[in-house]
Amino acid sequence: MTESAAGGLALSGVSYAYGSKSALDDVSFSVDRGRFCALLGPNGAGKSTLFALMTRLFVGRSGSIRIAGIDLAANPRSALARIGVVFQQPTLDLELTVQRNLTYFAALHGLTGKDAARRIDASLQRLDMGERAKERVRELNGGHRRRTEIARMLIHDPEVVLLDEPTVGLDAASRKAITGHVHRLCRDDGLTVLWATHLVDEVEAGDQLVVLHQGRVLADAGAGEVAGDRPLAEAFLAMTAATPA
Amino acid sequence: MSAYLISLLAILERETLRFIGQRGRFVAALVRPLVWLLVFAAGFRAALGLSITPPYETYITYEVYIVPGLCGMIQLFNGMQTSLSLVYDREMGSMRLLLSSPLPRWWLLLSKLMAGVAISIFQVYAFLAIAAVFGIVLPWEGYLLVLPALVISGLTLGALGLALSSIIRQLENFAGVMNFVIFPMFFLSSALYPLWRMAESSELLHDICAVNPFTHAVELIRFALYAQVNFMALFWTALALAVFMALALWGYDPARGFMRRKG
Numbered sequence: 001m002t003e004s005a006a007g008g009l010a011l012s013g014v015s016y017a018y019g020s021k022s023a024l025d026d027v028s029f030s031v032d033r034g035r036f037c038a039l040l041g042p043n044g045a046g047k048s049t050l051f052a053l054m055t056r057l058f059v060g061r062s063g064s065i066r067i068a069g070i071d072l073a074a075n076p077r078s079a080l081a082r083i084g085v086v087f088q089q090p091t092l093d094l095e096l097t098v099q100r101n102l103t104y105f106a107a108l109h110g111l112t113g114k115d116a117a118r119r120i121d122a123s124l125q126r127l128d129m130g131e132r133a134k135e136r137v138r139e140l141n142g143g144h145r146r147r148t149e150i151a152r153m154l155i156h157d158p159e160v161v162l163l164d165e166p167t168v169g170l171d172a173a174s175r176k177a178i179t180g181h182v183h184r185l186c187r188d189d190g191l192t193v194l195w196a197t198h199l200v201d202e203v204e205a206g207d208q209l210v211v212l213h214q215g216r217v218l219a220d221a222g223a224g225e226v227a228g229d230r231p232l233a234e235a236f237l238a239m240t241a242a243t244p245a
Numbered sequence: 246m247s248a249y250l251i252s253l254l255a256i257l258e259r260e261t262l263r264f265i266g267q268r269g270r271f272v273a274a275l276v277r278p279l280v281w282l283l284v285f286a287a288g289f290r291a292a293l294g295l296s297i298t299p300p301y302e303t304y305i306t307y308e309v310y311i312v313p314g315l316c317g318m319i320q321l322f323n324g325m326q327t328s329l330s331l332v333y334d335r336e337m338g339s340m341r342l343l344l345s346s347p348l349p350r351w352w353l354l355l356s357k358l359m360a361g362v363a364i365s366i367f368q369v370y371a372f373l374a375i376a377a378v379f380g381i382v383l384p385w386e387g388y389l390l391v392l393p394a395l396v397i398s399g400l401t402l403g404a405l406g407l408a409l410s411s412i413i414r415q416l417e418n419f420a421g422v423m424n425f426v427i428f429p430m431f432f433l434s435s436a437l438y439p440l441w442r443m444a445e446s447s448e449l450l451h452d453i454c455a456v457n458p459f460t461h462a463v464e465l466i467r468f469a470l471y472a473q474v475n476f477m478a479l480f481w482t483a484l485a486l487a488v489f490m491a492l493a494l495w496g497y498d499p500a501r502g503f504m505r506r507k508g
């Protein structure tokens with residue numbers, strides 16, 4: 001683990017199985033503090049299982065996960081307090097307003113009153129969602145709902161943010177906008193980002209890229225390095241096709 | 246204010262807002278026991294004779310007899326409703342948000358449970374108020390002293406719902422809960438008829454009713470409504486609460502059940 005990965009995200013020897021079916025096999029990689037890492041893998045690669053382990057929805061029996069230098073298994077509450085998450089499935093209450101959804105989340109992190117209101121306001125402004133605070137989530141389009149979830153994950157000032165295929169189901173313009181927003185958050189605020197996707201066009205040349213396939217890490221390097229002299233999409237397809245299912 | 250209290254209040258507010266938003270649920274929660282009280286009980290009044298048994302000190306009408314059972318019924322249905330909403334939350338993903346927050350899982354589940362109990366108590370008092378309008382008036386102190394009994398019975402039935410929600414994989418499977426949990430628990434209890442009446446028909450059915458935790462929850466409520474404590478019912482209801490809560494915590498243990506199966 002590098003010096004700066006100690007403040008970012010580090011996984012070592014993580015394995016997980018559903019019964020006899022292996023979902024993750026000895027997954028190890030680290031993301032330095034303030035770096036954007038794309039976790040690229042086809043459907044069924046094990047990305048969501050990895051996210052469930054990093055957010056402690058599941059507890060694995062092997063390997064270790066360190067969030068901002070804190071061992072998740074040894075200090076789960078302290079580690080979870082430093083994570084911001086956007087799950088693949090939408091997790092907003094459609095009948096509540098944007099503001100109420102965020103207030104609820106803030107309370108789950110022990111934030112209330114003026115402090116919570118100030119953080120929520122700042123968070124929404126960062127995502128250009130300030131004017132929609134009083135709208136019911138049901139009335140928002142898919143892109144705005146995702147932006148609301150991204151604003152929500154920032155309320156408690158996390159050091160590491162995890163986004164599990166956050167652009168699923170969105171149109172091209174919304175996808176581009178959201179990908180751009182999170183890249184800016186990483187650059188401007190020094191957030192460590194792990195962005196799971198199966199879409200190569202969401203990866204920028206300067207990003208770190210971890211390719212996950214059939215529960216194994218096939219590559220872990222800069223996106224440009226992984227692509228080589230080919231387009232990234234071609235390199236990714238060649239890599240995953242070379243490993244038979 | 247501690248993070249524990251802040252999260253509890255937030256969960257309570259969210260569940261209350263959700264309950265207010267589902268007006269049909271409130272109406273159904275009231276109509277169901279009222280149909281039993283005003284229709285079923287009227288028909289059964291003549292057919293079912295009741296002797297004087299504690300906590301009653303005089304002859305009572307059948308309507309009066311079934312009021313505590315109907316209070317329990319409201320809480321039983323509410324517990325299952327909470328369970329249904331948890332299965333829904335899990336399918337919709339919002340359970341992930343709750344369980345990945347930096348608070349102990351037992352506290353988050355207990356907060357969910359307490360929010361459900363608060364809503365069920367509100368429903369019970371609304372039912373008792375309507376029953377009073379129809380002339381079924383209980384001792385005034387009973388209205389106060391039933392509150393702690395409702396908290397315990399509500400927690401027990403809510404914990405049962407919580408435990409079930411950790412087992413049920415999909416919303417579609419929930420219909421089975423109606424057939425295999427709610428109806429047997431309700432009909433095989435002292436809610437509609439006293440246990441001695443059941444014994445006259447079948448000793449086996451009487452024994453099943455006697456071990457049914459819902460019977461003890463109903464008896465706890467019945468005695469509390471007359472400002473008395475049924476210690477035996479209190480003991481069995483509290484024991485059932487401990488067992489159901491332990492099952493729920495086991496079911497939601499991240500190293501075992503719950504979402505693990507979902508993949």
